[in-house]
Amino acid sequence: MSVSSEIAELWSAGTPVLYLVTPEEDRAVAACQAAAAAFDARCAVWSSHRGLDPAAPGAKEPAALLDALLRAPAPFLAVALDFHHALASPAVARQLRDALPRMAAEGRCLAVVAPRLALPDGLGTDAAVIRVPLPDDAELGALLEVVQAGLAHPAAPPPLPADVRHRALVAARGLSEAQARRAFTRALRRDAALGPEGIGAVAAEKKRLLARDLGLELVEAAERPEDLGGLGAFKAWMDERALAFDPDASRWGLPPPRGVLLVGVQGCGKSLAAKAAAARLGVPVLRLDLPRVLGAQTGAEEGLARALEAAEALAPVALWVDEIEKGFAGSAPGDGGEPRAARLLGAFSTWLQERKGPVFVVATANDVSRLPPELLRRGRFDELFFVDLPDPEARREILALHLRRRGREPGAVDVAAIAELCADYSGAELEQVVIGALHRAYALGRELETADLRRVAQDLVPLFRTYEEQIKALREWARGRARVAGRAGAVVDLFRRVQ
Incomplete structure (x- = not known):
C-alpha cells in the first residue's frame, strides 16, 4: 500500500491525527495532497513561517493553526511541518486533545510531519504513526527520468538501455529522494549515458551519504x-x-x-x-x-x-x-x-x-x-x-595464508614447527609473527628463514598470557551455549580439558 493510500484509509476511518515520520517533507506533503485529492477534499500546509497555506496564512501560531483547522470546511487535511516541537507544550497538546472528538466526527485531520517521533502522553491512542519508506525502484525510476530530462532540456534525453537503467536504480537504493536526485544529477553530468563512470558516481555518492547521514559504510571487502x-x-x-x-x-x-x-x-x-x-x-x-x-x-x-x-x-x-x-x-x-x-x-x-x-x-x-x-x-x-584461539591445524593454515599473501611459499620454512611454538597465539598475532620475521630478514639483507619466524614468535607476548582468566571464563560461558567455529565441539572440549 502506498503512503497516500494509507493516509486516505486512516483519514476515512476517522483517525484525527496522523504522524508521518520522515526527514523528507516534500514527499510527505505530496502524499497528503494526493490523499486529499482522492477525496476531493481541501488540503493546506502549515509552518510557523508561512502559516496555514493557503487556507489561513495568518495562522502562524500552533493555537491559531488548530482554530483554523476547526473553522475550515470539512473534509479538511492540515499538514503541519515540525509540529512535534509545538506538541511539547502542554497547552497545545491539551487544545488538540479537546478538538479530537470534533475532528474525528467531521472528517478533519491533522497530519504532523517530523523527522522523529515525539508524541506527548494522551495522544498515542488517537494518533496513527506512519513511517514514510525510502523510495522504491518505481519512484527512483521516475526521478531518474525527471533529472535526465532536466539536464537535457530543451532537447529530448536519449533513452537509457534497460540494463543500464536497472544498474542505476540498484546503485541508488537506500537513498532518500533528495539524495537520489543529487546522485543522479552528479552521475549524468559526468556521463550522460550512465556507463561505468556514471554508475560509479552514483555508488560513490551513496557511500558518502550513507556514512554521513546513517552511520552505514559500504565495505569494499576483498576477503574470500x-x-x-x-x-x-x-x-x-x-x-x-x-x-x-x-x-x-x-x-x-x-x-x-x-x-x-x-x-x-x-x-x-x-x-x-x-x-x-x-x-x-x-x-x-x-x-x-x-x-x-x-x-x-x-x-x-x-x-x-x-x-x-x-x-x-x-x-x-x-x-x-x-x-x-x-x-x-x-x-x-x-x-x-x-x-x-x-x-x-x-x-x-x-x-x-x-x-x-x-x-x-x-x-x-x-x-x-x-x-x-x-x-x-x-x-x-x-x-x-x-x-576460540586457533588449534594447531588452524595455526598452520593461518601462517601459510599470511606467507602466501606476502609472496612466500610456506614449504620454504618449517610452518608446522612455528605453529607448535605459537600454542596460545591468536590469528592477528600469527600475522604479526610473519610480518615481524619479514622485517628481520629484510634488515639482515637475506630471504626469510624459519629462524626469523621462531625468533619473533619467542619474543612476542600473546594476549592469552595477559588475559588468561578472562579467556578461560569466555570458554566456559560458550560451553553449551554456542557452537564452536573451529574443530568439532567434542574435540575442542577435550582440548580445553587437557589444557
Whole structure:
C-alpha cells in the first residue's frame, strides 16, 4: 500500500491525527495532497513561517493553526511541518486533545510531519504513526527520468538501455529522494549515458551519504572464504546457508538466512569471518556503526530505524555489526537500566526478529558479560558461534595464508614447527609473527628463514598470557551455549580439558 493510500484509509476511518515520520517533507506533503485529492477534499500546509497555506496564512501560531483547522470546511487535511516541537507544550497538546472528538466526527485531520517521533502522553491512542519508506525502484525510476530530462532540456534525453537503467536504480537504493536526485544529477553530468563512470558516481555518492547521514559504510571487502584460516565448522555452515540465497531455495520453501552472531577471543578473525561470509553469499557488505547511530542524545531511535530501513532497501546485503555489545551498553538492569538504551535494544531486537528482506546480519562480540540476553534468543540469529584461539591445524593454515599473501611459499620454512611454538597465539598475532620475521630478514639483507619466524614468535607476548582468566571464563560461558567455529565441539572440549 502506498503512503497516500494509507493516509486516505486512516483519514476515512476517522483517525484525527496522523504522524508521518520522515526527514523528507516534500514527499510527505505530496502524499497528503494526493490523499486529499482522492477525496476531493481541501488540503493546506502549515509552518510557523508561512502559516496555514493557503487556507489561513495568518495562522502562524500552533493555537491559531488548530482554530483554523476547526473553522475550515470539512473534509479538511492540515499538514503541519515540525509540529512535534509545538506538541511539547502542554497547552497545545491539551487544545488538540479537546478538538479530537470534533475532528474525528467531521472528517478533519491533522497530519504532523517530523523527522522523529515525539508524541506527548494522551495522544498515542488517537494518533496513527506512519513511517514514510525510502523510495522504491518505481519512484527512483521516475526521478531518474525527471533529472535526465532536466539536464537535457530543451532537447529530448536519449533513452537509457534497460540494463543500464536497472544498474542505476540498484546503485541508488537506500537513498532518500533528495539524495537520489543529487546522485543522479552528479552521475549524468559526468556521463550522460550512465556507463561505468556514471554508475560509479552514483555508488560513490551513496557511500558518502550513507556514512554521513546513517552511520552505514559500504565495505569494499576483498576477503574470500579461502582467505580465512581455520574456523572450519563456521565455513561449512556458511556453505549450507549460502544455498538458501538461490532463487530455487525460496520455491522449495526455504526462507533467506537471517544471520549469525560470532563471540570469542579478540584477534581471532571474527571481523574477517564477517566479510568472508558476505563473499560466500555473494552480496555486498554494509557495516553499521552502532555507537555512532545510538550515541546521539536526540533522535537515536529514528536514526536506528532509518539505518535499518536503508539496509532493507539495499537487500540482498550482509549487515555487519562489529562489537555489538558496545552499542547497547547500559540496556541491562545490571548496567543501570537506562530506559533509552533499553528502548533501542528492543527496537533492534524486534527488527532482527521481524525483518522481511534478505538482510544477513553478521554481528561480533568480544565481551559476553555485556551482551544483552535479548540478542541470544533463537529467531534473532540463525546460529551463535564461539571463535576460540586457533588449534594447531588452524595455526598452520593461518601462517601459510599470511606467507602466501606476502609472496612466500610456506614449504620454504618449517610452518608446522612455528605453529607448535605459537600454542596460545591468536590469528592477528600469527600475522604479526610473519610480518615481524619479514622485517628481520629484510634488515639482515637475506630471504626469510624459519629462524626469523621462531625468533619473533619467542619474543612476542600473546594476549592469552595477559588475559588468561578472562579467556578461560569466555570458554566456559560458550560451553553449551554456542557452537564452536573451529574443530568439532567434542574435540575442542577435550582440548580445553587437557589444557
